[in-house]
Amino acid sequence: MLKQHYQHFLSHHQGKLHMACHSHHFWPDVTREAQLAYWDDSARLADEKWAFFFAEKVPALQRHIARLLSLPDPKQLAFAANTHEFVMRLFSCLPRGKKARVLTTDSEFHSFTRQSQRLAEAGDIELVKVPTQPFASFEQRFIEQAAKGGWDMVFFSQVFFNSAVAVNDLAAMVNAVPDPDCIIAIDGYHGFCALPTDLSRLAGRVFYLAGGYKYAQGGEGCCFMAVPPACQLAPRFTGWYAEFGALAQSRGQQTVYADNGMRFAGATFDFSALYRLLAVFDWWQRDGIEVAAVHAHIQMLQQAFLKQLAIIDSPQLNSQQLLANDLTHHGHFLTFALADAATTSRVADFLRTQGLLTDHRDNRLRFGFAPYHELADINLKVLSDI
Incomplete structure (x- = not known):
């Protein structure tokens, strides 16, 4: 092709x-040319490169991803070197003073599986896993568990990494969760740029995580998370990028967060991966792919x-x-x-x-x-x- x-x-x-x-x-x-462009821009701009990255490159990539996923607000996208950073920030938003209840599946990628299992072993969370097999009844079984309520986090994949089985009705899975404050996250890594995905009806409720290493073809190092527009969560695991859009506010004694998806951003990482991913999407748009x-x-x-x-x-x-x-x-x-x-x-x-x-x-x-x-x-x- x-x-x-x-x-x-x-x-x-x-x-x-x-x-x-x-x-x-x-x-x-095109990613080789992008890698060289990153080097040239870094040489040309030196310490001024960060302003250029956030003024030009980040918004351009946000617009591409928002278009691909039918997200209403590109500014609700945050970037990091890997999705595990976002998983940890989501976990750091769970309520304190009680054992948080987390609903997931037995087929999540190793990073989430390992981290959630460790938190369960440490007594920080109660972890409930719904088996994906038999596949024919999975969605209904997951919906029934979600509908019981009392969840602090619900996390599942759009496409399961160990089978390639895709969730048919994302909306039904999400809408089954009755808890308004529950964090609902979808691991979209095996769906993004593989399956046509329209998140327009879910954007106000779900966190969607994916990145450039697999089907987006930009290589490792550039992952993203779509954050619901009305989200006011303040991750305890946070970095200085999360202040972008809030730098003009008086800090006082309180940690401030951006009023968009950047509130889930972390800290300095290698932007060459962002250049590569942007080059792929520019090419796709130019050639109508x-x-x-x-x-x-x-x-x-x-x-x-x-x-x-x-x-x-x-x-x-x-x-x-x-x-x-x-x-x-x-x-x-x-x-x-x-x-x-x-x-x-x-x-x-x-x-x-x-x-x-x-x-x-x-x-x-x-x-x-x-x-x-x-x-x-x-x-x-x-x-x-x-």
Whole structure:
């Protein structure tokens, strides 16, 4: 679809089929130019670069993301080097003096899973996890738990990292929470720039976290969180960026926060990642590239992959092991559950020796797809030799 725009990365991986795109996408060529532009701007502006970044680059990236997600107010977007910073700031907003109740799933990414589990072990929170399997009943089971109320935080993924199963009705999940002060956060990392996403009806209620490392193709180091416009939370874990928009206020003895999404910002980080992500979105807008078209291309590739897999009929890897067959509500990778972790590791290692790059978690083997893949690239003959 867009292979000609990725020549720098592809030239280093000739003869290989990169199918670990859910881990990270190859960077398009425009990101190299952006990296150099960041260096040049830093040399030209020196200590004055921060004013330039926040006056020019940050608003431009906010506008792009707001457009992609149908968010009403770009200023409600804050940036950080990783989503874990935002997770910690959200946790730091939980009420003191009681054990906060947190509702989540058993399939969240390691960063949230590890952090929430540690807080539960320390006695800081009560953690309730809803199993995602069986997938067919997951949303209803989660909604039933959410509707019981008494939650201080509800956290779930738009697309689950260990299966690619996507939530069909985000609004129903959110609206099931009866507690008006509950923090509702959606991990959108595997949905952002993969699935067409309209948050216009949810923007006033949810925090949405994602970043540039995966489907947005800007590389690591630039993550964001959309903050509800009326949010007045004051994170205890905070940094000096959170004062932007409030610097003119008299501090006195009170910590002040920006009156927009920047109240959840942290402190100094490497803005080269922001330059790269901005370059990707500038390119998309210039060439009329839309998430819906990318998604349709990926779905076509996934169907072609499964057709070839059916013809090969490998006993080690076949459609019977596919975790979820409904590609209508599905992310951009296919997940297969093999016999055990050792078998999965063996298969992944063999595929790597044959130039097919994928990855695995426990007994789950994942094949990811990207805009730089074409139908001719999907050649699975090597699977016959597993």
